[in-house]
Amino acid sequence: MDRRNFLRAAVKSIIAAAAAGVAAVAAYFMYPANVRARQLIYCECMDEDSLPKHGVKRAEYRFELKGKEMTAAVYLVNHEGTLYALSPVCSHLGCLVNYNRHTDVFICPCHGGKYDTAGEVISGPPPAPLARLPMKVENGRVYIGVMLPAVAA
Numbered sequence: 769m770d771r772r773n774f775l776r777a778a779v780k781s782i783i784a785a786a787a788a789g790v791a792a793v794a795a796y797f798m799y800p801a802n803v804r805a806r807q808l809i810y811c812e813c814m815d816e817d818s819l820p821k822h823g824v825k826r827a828e829y830r831f832e833l834k835g836k837e838m839t840a841a842v843y844l845v846n847h848e849g850t851l852y853a854l855s856p857v858c859s860h861l862g863c864l865v866n867y868n869r870h871t872d873v874f875i876c877p878c879h880g881g882k883y884d885t886a887g888e889v890i891s892g893p894p895p896a897p898l899a900r901l902p903m904k905v906e907n908g909r910v911y912i913g914v915m916l917p918a919v920a921a
């Protein structure tokens with residue numbers, strides 16, 4: 769390797785290392801510590817047979833957080849054969865939305881935000897869609913994924 773090629777390789781290596789460093793620092797500041805140190809757990813929710821054949825169904829699931837039993841709600845949606853789980857937490861200020869089966873719309877009681885059954889904002893102040901939650905079916909049971917703070921080692 770002549771001197772010119774050596775210098776080119778050295779400069780490329782330095783640029784690659786700097787880019788990796790910038791990406792790591794950016795990731796550190798983009799996600800707060802409580803988000804970086806979270807873990808996904810799956811909570812049993814219902815029988816697979818209870819999933820909606822079409823439309824929206826509200827369900828609950830339980831999980832333990834810091835030694836306390838917690839209950840959370842989820843909306844399970846079957847839209848033309850596609851199943852997904854929507855969080856009921858409004859993206860505006862975190863109130864819990866309600867599903868209106870007559871209008872087929874999720875309505876937030878706090879400031880009137882409205883979402884369609886895909887979770888997309890129809891009107892009102894919500895800045896983002898309802899979150900889709902991880903979901904899986906195993907051995908005939910439906911599980912909902914929840915992000916919890918990681919347990920300190």
Ligand code: FES
Pocket residue numbers: 858859860861862863876877878879880881892893894
């Ligand atoms: S909290 Fe839902 S619209 Fe404001």
